[in-house]
Amino acid sequence: MPKKVLFCATVDYHFRAFHLPYMKWFKEQGWDVHVAASGDIELPYVDQKFNLPFQRSPLKLQNVKVYQQLKSILDEHYYELIHCHTPMGGMLARLAARKTRKQGTRVLYTAHGFHFCKGGPALNWLLYYPIEKWLSAHTDTLITINEEDYRLAVQHRFKAGRIAHVHGVGVDTERFKPADESARREARLLLGYHPGDFLMFYAAEFNKNKNQQLLIQALARIKAEVPHARLLLAGSGSMQEDCRQLARELGVEEMIDFLGYRKDIDTLLPLCDVAVASSLREGLPVNILEAMACGLPVVVSANRGHSELIADGVNGFIVQPTDSESFAERLLELSRSLQLSHKLGLASRNRVQGYSLTQVGSEMTGIYSDYFLGDTDEAESKYSRAYI
Secondary structure, three states, X not given: OOOEEEEEEEEOHHHHHHOHHHHHHHXXXXXXXXXXXXXXXXXXXXXXXXXXXXXXOOOOOHHHHHHHHHHHHHHHOOOOEEEEEOHHHHHHHHHHOHHHXXXXXXXXXXXXXXXXXXXXXXXXXXXXXHHHHHHHOOOOEEEEOOHHHHHHHHHOOOOOXXXXXXXXXXXXXXXXXXXXXXXXXXXXXXXXXXXXXXXXXXXXXXXXXOOOHHHHHHHHHHOOOOOOEEEEEEEOOOOHHHHHHHHHHOOOHHHEEEEEOOOOHHHHHHHOOEEEEOOOOOOOOHHHHHHHHOOOOEEEEOOHHHHHHOOEOOOEEEEOOOOHHHHHHHHHHHHHOHHHHHHHHHHHHHHHHHHEHHHHHHHHXXXXXXXXXXXXXXXXXXXXXXXX
């Protein structure tokens, strides 16, 4: 019988967005791959999928039902490995797996950015910190994706069997890469943009944390000096209409393209002049890694994830998440100097190599191999050759 691995997260989109290479890798190693998450997306490399009604909030009673369903799944199937993600996926999977851990199952949890962090809301510390610290005792390996979270887990003596740091979820530097000037110019024209437009790009859900209002306010500050500026906002969410209303109030509605959910970001990013990001909290943001891989300079709000990727003045600029004036000043600098943009963009492309899918794939397969797959170097080599 093949070994089985269970991936667990709040929503199945999380796996389609970030973890398909690792599911594929397990399949190639001869494992059965199961997934437990909310949603009905068809995922490749998956032998069995459990659609469970996870709720994001730990206070929702429906999560009790999910916990019971997970326990039933673990009673029915013996998993050599459970790898859980997202706060609620990680909490409920680790609670449900306490019995099966005693039978030899290994439980890994990737923290994609602790909800409690330096400068974070007191409520997040009161609610999430004690939960995560307690659950660490039911975790064989706690995986962090940024240095701040890693230091916090170590310094606060989280009781996982091992605390590891990997460089995000990996960005495909072959898919996300700069475009040559002629292709860039032609593609812009096809999409209705002029070659001389100053295009700024941000892909994120419209919610309070992503803080798109900062970008709209900064755009309003530069509209007179950079009338050819365009802000491209990809994504959807509950606060999109609020952002549209703010754009109307500030007179920049015609300078913003609300693109909705997009699957072609790898073709849009190389056409732009700068990537922007305004979020209040990030773990290690994939959207910025993708922009860096495309050779773009980046202007971002200050938070732990952005600060790990962006060296201020080297491959982009970091400003405070409420300072639209400073954000606008940095955008003006880039709009006025093609030389500066190229310099920062080249530094972005060089810096992102340490966060590539190849690099992170080797780090993750090394962790998996420590438990099950024998020779770590051989397993990493197979990953690098076959999947990147």
